[in-house]
Amino acid sequence: MIIIDNLQKSFGRNEVLKGINLNIRDGVITAILGPNGSGKTTLIKSILGMVIPGDGSIEMNGKGIHNNWKYRNQIGYLPQIARFPENLKVKELIRMIKDIRRTEGKEDPLAEMFDLKQAMDKPLRHLSGGTRQKVNILLAFMFESPNYILDEPTAGLDPLSLIRFKELLIAEKKNGKAILLTTHIVSLVEELADDVIFLLEGNIFFSGSVEELKSKYGGLKLEHSIANILSGQHV
Amino acid sequence: MRTFYPASMFKILKYSLFDLTRSRWTYGYFLFYLIFTFGLLYFSNDVSKAIISMMNIILILNPLIATLFGALYFYGSKEFAELLLALPLKRSSIFMGKYLGLSLSLSLSYLLGTGIPFLFYEIQATGQAWNFLLLTVAGLFLTFIFTGLSFLVSIRFENTIKGFGISIFIWLFFAIIYDGIFLLTLLIFEQYPLDKYALIMTLFNPIDLSRVLIMLKLDISALMGYTGAVFNKFLGTGLGMIVAFGSLVIWIVVPVFVFIRFAKKKDF
Numbered sequence: 274m275i276i277i278d279n280l281q282k283s284f285g286r287n288e289v290l291k292g293i294n295l296n297i298r299d300g301v302i303t304a305i306l307g308p309n310g311s312g313k314t315t316l317i318k319s320i321l322g323m324v325i326p327g328d329g330s331i332e333m334n335g336k337g338i339h340n341n342w343k344y345r346n347q348i349g350y351l352p353q354i355a356r357f358p359e360n361l362k363v364k365e366l367i368r369m370i371k372d373i374r375r376t377e378g379k380e381d382p383l384a385e386m387f388d389l390k391q392a393m394d395k396p397l398r399h400l401s402g403g404t405r406q407k408v409n410i411l412l413a414f415m416f417e418s419p420n421y422i423l424d425e426p427t428a429g430l431d432p433l434s435l436i437r438f439k440e441l442l443i444a445e446k447k448n449g450k451a452i453l454l455t456t457h458i459v460s461l462v463e464e465l466a467d468d469v470i471f472l473l474e475g476n477i478f479f480s481g482s483v484e485e486l487k488s489k490y491g492g493l494k495l496e497h498s499i500a501n502i503l504s505g506q507h508v
Numbered sequence: 509m510r511t512f513y514p515a516s517m518f519k520i521l522k523y524s525l526f527d528l529t530r531s532r533w534t535y536g537y538f539l540f541y542l543i544f545t546f547g548l549l550y551f552s553n554d555v556s557k558a559i560i561s562m563m564n565i566i567l568i569l570n571p572l573i574a575t576l577f578g579a580l581y582f583y584g585s586k587e588f589a590e591l592l593l594a595l596p597l598k599r600s601s602i603f604m605g606k607y608l609g610l611s612l613s614l615s616l617s618y619l620l621g622t623g624i625p626f627l628f629y630e631i632q633a634t635g636q637a638w639n640f641l642l643l644t645v646a647g648l649f650l651t652f653i654f655t656g657l658s659f660l661v662s663i664r665f666e667n668t669i670k671g672f673g674i675s676i677f678i679w680l681f682f683a684i685i686y687d688g689i690f691l692l693t694l695l696i697f698e699q700y701p702l703d704k705y706a707l708i709m710t711l712f713n714p715i716d717l718s719r720v721l722i723m724l725k726l727d728i729s730a731l732m733g734y735t736g737a738v739f740n741k742f743l744g745t746g747l748g749m750i751v752a753f754g755s756l757v758i759w760i761v762v763p764v765f766v767f768i769r770f771a772k773k774k775d776f
């Protein structure tokens with residue numbers, strides 16, 4: 274459960290988030306939509322404490338995150354751009370993160386699930402884009418966490434991995450986890466998202482279910498509703 | 509939440525050191541000092557002269573290497589930092605760990621590179637052991653100080669070229685420009701009593717401070733120079749060394765403190 278209250282963030286004169294109010298519920302998949310540069314990643318990084326908000330507050334499982342760091346062990350995070358120490362082997366990276374977090378991880382079933390066994394002994398700089406993304410998924414789900422925050426998790430995944438990824442999300446949702454993700458893939462949202470948030474120019478333009486979004490902005494298909502919003506036909 | 513959690517800092521320190529032991533720069537720096545120091549001791553028949561020559565190299569080279577490697581390592585390990593920032597770690601632990609990792613790794617290369625040759629030539633039997641030890645301490649101070657300064661610059665500037673440029677300028681400033689300005693003002697205001705001014709000016713340059721620290725101990729008046737003589741005159745050897753020592757500690761603490769403050773406020 275994450276409660277975001279009046280979150281504001283500017284980079285210099287660029288007002289990226291202009292007062293976001295948002296509840297991310299347990300046992301629910303929340304999808305954040307919005308055009309490039311609308312502040313999706315900035316919102317996510319604010320929850321992680323990587324971006325320091327200008328104003329507002331964020332609460333995770335009942336506790337404010339300001340000046341706090343321990344709460345991050347309640348988050349499995351998948352960054353939009355996976356930045357790894359490139360010389361490490363995948364298994365060395367996994368071992369290092371387990372050592373730092375001082376917890377055992379469930380990397381073996383995940384490696385099995387995403388066919389990563391062979392990649393384990395390779396240095397990260399030798400991995401293809403899709404394999405990097407699978408490693409990224411493994412790292413996000415390796416530790417049991419009440420919250421999963423995923424920034425464009427499906428970029429570069431092959432169809433089989435995509436199916437496995439969806440199964441994983443549904444399983445974690447059934448386990449009562451709060452799942453927050455951003456994506457540009459409309460079908461993923463239609464299939465999985467319970468709550469949809471549409472960010473536009475620093476504000477929440479829409480918040481509700483997929484069905485509500487469709488009926489409010491026209492279009493039998495979700496992509497048409499989104500296209501309607503983006504081309505300004507809603508006014 | 510102001511308490512310090514050394515356990516996680518040591519983890520970061522461990523992985524930073526581990527990372528640096530894979531870098532050929534670490535070995536290059538070590539080998540340079542090893543060969544240079546052996547060469548110097550082989551060709552000079554007087555250990556005290558060798559120490560003076562060593563000093564002149566260390567005062568320039570240790571700050572330069574710490575400056576260059578500081579920027580190189582800071583920008584080069586950005587990915588590692590971003591990975592760590594998403595984990596349950598304090599920002600101060602992450603960045604202190606990195607700072608100590610690089611400072612210690614550079615110190616180790618320098619210590620072994622100069623220490624092995626001097627031990628091989630049995631410095632302990634020459635009566636120069638304390639002078640060598642003080643020289644070593646001054647070199648360690650400069651390593652920690654200039655690593656801190658270049659980390660401070662690097663966290664402020666996203667642009668690598670800018671970061672490198674400003675870091676190198678800081679080195680150039682303290683190694684060369686500062687003394688030039690200092691000498692010039694001494695010449696211009698020749699007729700005034702400038703001793704106190706000289707004393708204070710020295711406190712603001714860590715390289716000069718290190719030189720004074722060594723010179724006070726060596727006590728060779730011909731080499732002490734103006735600032736060394738001023739320190740000697742006003743404070744005497746003992747107090748002069750304590751003041752120089754204390755100022756050098758401040759030169760480590762303040763930049764690192766400001767660096768950590770910037771690190772806590774930065775958006776990644």
Ligand SMILES: Nc1ncnc2c1ncn2[C@@H]1O[C@H](COP(=O)(O)OP(=O)(O)O)[C@@H](O)[C@H]1O
Pocket residue numbers: 284287289307308309310311312313314315316775776
């Ligand atoms: N660290 C930063 N410094 C300055 N500007 C930033 C930074 N991070 C993001 N921005 C700006 O904030 C805006 C939103 O970016 P982002 O949150 O990445 O959008 P999205 O993820 O929705 O594509 C963009 O205009 C981007 O240039």
Ligand SMILES: [Mg+2]
Pocket residue numbers: 313314315353424
């Ligand atoms: Mg983004």
